[in-house]
Structure formats: C-alpha cells, structure tokens
Amino acid sequence: MRSIYKNKLYLTLALVIGFALLFSGFVLPDGVAEAKELTAKKNAPIMLAAAKKDTKKKATKRKKATERRATKKKAANIVDPTDPTSVLYLDTAGKLAGIGDPNVPASASVKAGLGWHPAALEATGLPKDRYGLIDWAAIVRKNMIKPRHSINPNDSEMPPMDLDIIIKAKGDYVNDVKYPHWIHTYWLKCEVCHATKGGAIFIPARGSNNMTMVGIVQGKWCGRCHGKVAFPLTDCQRCHTVPKKPLKK
Amino acid sequence: MKLILTVVIATFIAIIAQTGSLQAAGLGDIEIDNHAESKKEAGVGTVIYTHTQHAKRTKCATCHPSIFKKEKGANQINMGANMQGEYCGACHNGMMAFPMFHCDKCHTDVIQVK
Numbered sequence: 001m002r003s004i005y006k007n008k009l010y011l012t013l014a015l016v017i018g019f020a021l022l023f024s025g026f027v028l029p030d031g032v033a034e035a036k037e038l039t040a041k042k043n044a045p046i047m048l049a050a051a052k053k054d055t056k057k058k059a060t061k062r063k064k065a066t067e068r069r070a071t072k073k074k075a076a077n078i079v080d081p082t083d084p085t086s087v088l089y090l091d092t093a094g095k096l097a098g099i100g101d102p103n104v105p106a107s108a109s110v111k112a113g114l115g116w117h118p119a120a121l122e123a124t125g126l127p128k129d130r131y132g133l134i135d136w137a138a139i140v141r142k143n144m145i146k147p148r149h150s151i152n153p154n155d156s157e158m159p160p161m162d163l164d165i166i167i168k169a170k171g172d173y174v175n176d177v178k179y180p181h182w183i184h185t186y187w188l189k190c191e192v193c194h195a196t197k198g199g200a201i202f203i204p205a206r207g208s209n210n211m212t213m214v215g216i217v218q219g220k221w222c223g224r225c226h227g228k229v230a231f232p233l234t235d236c237q238r239c240h241t242v243p244k245k246p247l248k249k
Numbered sequence: 250m251k252l253i254l255t256v257v258i259a260t261f262i263a264i265i266a267q268t269g270s271l272q273a274a275g276l277g278d279i280e281i282d283n284h285a286e287s288k289k290e291a292g293v294g295t296v297i298y299t300h301t302q303h304a305k306r307t308k309c310a311t312c313h314p315s316i317f318k319k320e321k322g323a324n325q326i327n328m329g330a331n332m333q334g335e336y337c338g339a340c341h342n343g344m345m346a347f348p349m350f351h352c353d354k355c356h357t358d359v360i361q362v363k
Binding site: 131170171172173174175212213214215216217218220232233234235236237240244 | 328329342344359361
C-alpha cells in the first residue's frame with residue numbers, strides 16, 4: 001500500500017512539474033504569431049504613442065524613486081556636527097532636552113536644554129561664596145561684568161553711592177551689620193528701597209527703622225530681597241561683620 | 250477583694266511601664282534661659298533644646314565634651330558664638346543642619362513683626 005501511495009505522490013509531482021514547464025514555455029503556433037505581428041504593424045502609430053506614454057510614466061516613476069532615496073539619505077544625515085542648528089542639548093541625566101534650531105518653538109524642555117549646564121557653569125570660573133552660591137558682589141568688585149544701564153544710550157547713569165551704615169545688632173553678643181550702599185546702588189535705584197510702592201522698605205532717617213532678625217526672616221526690611229532674589233540669610237557672617245565693643249562688666 | 254487586687258496590679262504595671270518609657274526616652278529637654286535681656290531686645294524667647302530629638306541623629310560623643318561641656322552653666326552659648334561656628338553653629342550652618350535664621354525653630358515666643 002505504501003509503495004503505491006508513494007508512486008501516486010511522485011506521479012502527481014511529475015504532472016505538476018510538467019504542467020508548469022508547459023505553461024512557462026508556452027509558445028504560440030507560427031501562424032498565430034505572424035497574424036499578431038501584422039496587426040501590430042497596422043496599428044503602429046497608436047502603439048507608438050502608447051509606448052511613449054509608457055516611457056513617460058516610467059520616467060516619472062524613476063524620478064519619484066530617486067527623490068525618495070534622496071529624502072531617505074537626508075533623514076539619515078539630520079545630525080550634522082558642523083551645523084549649529086543640529087546641536088542637541090542634553091540635560092543633567094544625559095537625556096535629550098532640546099535642539100539648537102531657532103525655528104523650533106521653545107518648549108519647556110527646549111528651554112531647559114538651553115539653560116546653564118552645571119558643568120558649563122563651573123567652567124566659567126565665577127566666584128562663589130562659602131555656600132557655593134555665585135557671589136555677584138565679588139563679580140562686580142572684580143569688574144567681571146559690565147551691565148548696561150539702560151537701553152537708551154543717552155540715559156545718564158547715576159554713579160553708586162559710597163556710604164556704609166553701621167546697623168547695631170539687637171543681641172549683645174552678635175556682631176553689628178555694615179550695610180554697604182555702594183553695591184546696593186550699583187544694582188538698584190534709591191527709590192527701590194526708600195520710596196517703595198506700598199510704603200518704603202527703609203525710611204531714610206537714622207534710627208527710624210526698628211529692624212530685627214525676626215522681622216527680616218519674616219520677609220521685612222532686608223528680607224524683602226535677601227532669600228528671594230538676593231543671597232539668602234544662611235551666611236550670618238556675610239552681613240554681621242563689625243565686632244561690638246566689649247561689654248562693660 | 251479580687252477587684253481591688255486587680256486594680257492594684259494594673260496600677261503597678263502602669264507605673265512600671267511609664268518609668269520604663271521615661272528611661273527609654275533617656276534625656277530630657279534643656280531650657281537655655283541665659284541672656285534674657287538681650288533676647289528680649291531681639292524679640293525672641295528662651296531656647297528649648299530637644300535632647301531626645303538630637304540623640305536620634307547624633308551620638309553623645311559628637312557634642313560632648315568637645316562642643317558642649319557636660320555641666321550646667323559651663324557653656325557660654327550666645328548667638329554671636331553660634332554665628333562663628335561654635336556651640337549650635339557647629340552643625341546649624343545650613344550645610345549639616347538647618348541654618349540659624351529660622352528663629353522660631355529654637356527660640357520660643359518669637360514675635361510676629363507687623
């Protein structure tokens with residue numbers, strides 16, 4: 001039974017192969033082929049036009065294909081190190097934070113990417129205080145920056161007022177404070193503190209401001225800026241610099 | 250009789266448990282009430298030093314006897330010295346522990362400035 005079955009299988013295989021060969025190598029009989037050639041010659045102009053159309057179509061197809069290839073190549077070369085717009089900004093974790101293309105709208109992540117990188121900030125060599133914060137006063141004293149006074153070049157700039165004021169500390173054991181007008185007026189106008197909207201922060205008369213550290217911590221007087229936009233209150237000795245005279249015993 | 254007995258035993262157990270818990274707490278809080286006039290001028294009250302809270306993070310030898318002598322009245326603690334990095338300022342400098350400008354974290358009766 002098995003042998004017969006096998007034979008049947010071979011037979012069918014052979015048949016299939018035979019049919020395939022027949023169809024692939026199917027040649028029209030001579031007479032029919034001649035007749036077809038004749039008809040082709042008769043309809044020559046029409047056929048030619050069709051052929052031309054075909055060639056045109058093929059050409060457009062080729063063009064499209066080449067274009068596609070070109071775009072693919074462009075996509076592959078999108079990160080060009082010599083092109084500033086292709087610069088990639090990484091955040092501190094090494095993830096992509098933004099790209100250097102000015103035409104791309106700046107999202108929050110892009111802005112984060114454009115911001116100071118901690119390593120870059122370290123490389124600037126800006127002076128720092130004891131707590132590792134940038135010491136802007138030292139930067140000014142060292143003439144490291146020259147901020148523009150006004151966008152109007154004709155505006156005259158008032159020079160900073162050089163006047164130190166000794167503010168006596170309330171506690172008996174705490175150093176007095178030397179308030180330098182110079183560095184404050186370097187940045188700010190007199191009116192910022194002495195004619196502030198909603199009441200002056202400091203009344204410009206000796207002894208009229210009853211300042212305490214408690215109030216400053218709560219956001220009064222110096223605490224209006226220090227700890228918010230100016231250096232924080234953490235470093236006591238940055239302001240409490242003038243030693244008190246020894247107490248009478 | 251039984252009731253009275255049980256009550257007595259319960260009270261005993263409670264007392265023992267309380268003393269035990271006190272021993273577990275170990276150290277009491279210290280009120281630093283020197284320089285009263287100076288403090289009043291500055292608008293702050295006395296300082297309550299939380300011994301138990303500090304003992305959770307530091308060992309005895311961290312402070313005693315190098316920073317604080319183990320005697321009442323032997324340490325002349327004041328804010329000036331603290332600012333120079335002595336006494337409390339040895340740790341409370343904004344790097345190791347919270348900075349000293351938070352007055353109300355240590356001082357009692359801190360006034361609210363209007």
